[in-house]
Amino acid sequence: MDASFWYERWERKEIAFHEDEVNDFLVTHFASLNVMPGARVFIPLCGKTRDIAWLMSQGYQVVGAELSELAVQELFEELEVDPEIITLENHALYRAAGIDIFVGDVFALTPDMVGEVNAIYDRAALVALPLETRKRYTQLLVTLTSCAPQLVISYQYDQSKLDGPPFSISQEELFQHYQAQFEISQQDLKAVEGCLKGQVEAVESVWLLQPTSC
Numbered sequence: 001m002d003a004s005f006w007y008e009r010w011e012r013k014e015i016a017f018h019e020d021e022v023n024d025f026l027v028t029h030f031a032s033l034n035v036m037p038g039a040r041v042f043i044p045l046c047g048k049t050r051d052i053a054w055l056m057s058q059g060y061q062v063v064g065a066e067l068s069e070l071a072v073q074e075l076f077e078e079l080e081v082d083p084e085i086i087t088l089e090n091h092a093l094y095r096a097a098g099i100d101i102f103v104g105d106v107f108a109l110t111p112d113m114v115g116e117v118n119a120i121y122d123r124a125a126l127v128a129l130p131l132e133t134r135k136r137y138t139q140l141l142v143t144l145t146s147c148a149p150q151l152v153i154s155y156q157y158d159q160s161k162l163d164g165p166p167f168s169i170s171q172e173e174l175f176q177h178y179q180a181q182f183e184i185s186q187q188d189l190k191a192v193e194g195c196l197k198g199q200v201e202a203v204e205s206v207w208l209l210q211p212t213s214c
Ligand SMILES: C[S@@+](CC[C@H](N)C(=O)[O-])C[C@H]1O[C@@H](n2cnc3c(N)ncnc32)[C@H](O)[C@@H]1O
Pocket: 006, 007, 017, 018, 019, 044, 045, 046, 047, 048, 049, 065, 066, 067, 068, 071, 104, 105, 106, 107, 123, 124, 125, 128, 165
């Protein structure tokens, strides 16, 4: 998936991954991260998710990264917030009270640009990337945030029956990416209603990653 794949998705409004409501797993399991209101939560590949508004309403600060400027413009319109837009290195940074969203390639971010991160919320981010990119992405998150704890929402299904994205992430794969730095525990799972893309039975899982060594 190159950048043009995602730009086209946003331009054509082919954004079935976008949820109209706040994610249930976020609401139920965010507390397991054990971060207090005021903490800064990184949302990689954030799109215009409504989960941002929910986190802000709970008193958290949000820092996001998203390729599509269109998505970020729509995010701020829906939040009814008028952002300040500044240029930082190779990104535009849309910023308002309690929210910083970097527009550009997440792989071009540095720890200095992102700043302090107390937790990561990964919904439809890891699963959006092909395997080789997932390996780079998981290491990037570790480096960018000094092993901040994570809530990861992923899918598991028979990859031979459907092309990603979203890609299937097995438990083994998740452990391969993260077990050196985190204790990993599955918090919950449910069947995807009506199958994934209406075609393949799939399970959606939420994982808690607590750092052990960094
Ligand atoms: C499957 S969507 C998920 C969006 C959001 N997390 C949600 O739950 O609605 C993946 C998003 O990642 C963005 N994206 C893909 N590759 C990216 C990259 N390298 N850097 C930043 N954003 C990226 C896409 O534009 C898209 O909005």
